[in-house]
Amino acid sequence: MPAAEVDIDIALVQRLLEDQHRDLLGLPLSLVANGWDNVLVRLGKDLAVRLPRHSAAAVLVANEIEWLPLITPGLPLPVPEPVRVGGPTDYYPFGWTVVPWFEGHPAGAGDPIDTTVAAETLGGFVAALHRLAPMDAPLNPWRGGPLEDRDDLTMKRLRAVQPLLVDGGVSPPALADAWRRAVETPRWDGAALWLHGDLHPMNIVASGGYLAAVIDFGDITSGDPATDLLGAWSLFGSADRAVFRSAAASLNDPIDDDTWQRGRGWAVTHSLAILSDADSPAPLRTCALRALREASTA
CATH class of the missing domain: 3.30.200.20 (Phosphorylase Kinase; domain 1)
Incomplete structure (x- = not known):
């Protein structure tokens, strides 16, 4: 910190x-x-x-x-x-x-939520947010760009946290394969869209079993919309992930397979960054491990 x-x-x-x-x-x-x-x-x-x-x-x-x-x-x-x-x-x-002030708790901790409804709600939020960004939108070197720019650091982190991965039920070889496929996916070649930049479950507020707010826009930037798809792996299983994907595409063009693959890559690189930081709080580390389990098997 x-x-x-x-x-x-x-x-x-x-x-x-x-x-x-x-x-x-x-x-x-x-x-x-x-x-x-x-x-x-x-x-x-x-x-x-x-x-x-x-x-x-x-x-x-x-x-x-x-x-x-x-x-x-x-x-x-x-x-x-x-x-x-x-x-x-x-x-x-x-x-x-x-x-x-938004009453509730982080979606990644606390009382259970209706994940199917949450998937549709969060997908709709992403679809509404991902509008064309202006040329002078904030720059963020850590979000929105090509995954290959993060390749060396991501693999270094993967090797460093292998014991944590194994203890958490994640196969390091399967995770490395998922990352490699994401890195080798064609880059985003569309217009730069608005991005939250840090849309993990601890930045999503839930109340009464449903999503209630999205917070912490400090990483707001523009670029590849795949950046904001990481919650699909850190918050949802495969069935609800499909609901999220459909809802996230409802107001824009459909999420193509390349963008979805890069989204999985963002879930991997973001979650490894969390695990490699000793100051990451326990609930955030739990979300990161879940994302890595989902990303390495989906």
Whole structure:
């Protein structure tokens, strides 16, 4: 996990609100998460304050501030479009946001969900999101590009986590074969489409057995739509994966076999990155292992 460049606590959030959004003072504050990039503090019942921990994360928050209002219309699930924006100060150097609070739990942890309904819902979300992106959409060297650019690093990670794979019921040779087939699949040659960039089950909120929101658009970028298909392997089995594929194509051209194969490749490379990081939380590692099991057998 990157080192924090600033200490963030309730007192800091209280001070920021007092200086920039005084009408929100008086709402109770509680620390919810101290993540890889951001600290999340719940504000009252319906809001949360999202504060970058380091300068790289501040760039991601700036992207959300600029672009989320443009892509939110037409999406079938709520997303954390900022309702307030805060600026840097002499005691906190980054921009920050106040966003909606979504009740529930990550789709990859907590109470069971109806996976068939979830597959259709998430597929519909992906279809609605994957619209033509403008030329000045945010750049992200880690998302949306050719899988072969990630080949060496992915294979290095696969070798490094082989004991974890075996313990988790994943065949390393079968996984390597799935990755190789994805890398050898023709590149995306269509227009660059909007991408969430990190659409794994811990960034999908569920409530009452159904999907309720999609969060954390820090990796928002444009490029190959296969990037956003990784949830098909980390959240669903084969039958529900077919439901997802059909729903994800319903508003756009059908998802062709090459794009689907690259989507499996994204599930592999993304999940291996999670497993190779000792700071990855246990629920996220569980989702990653499931994705690798599914990807190596599907």
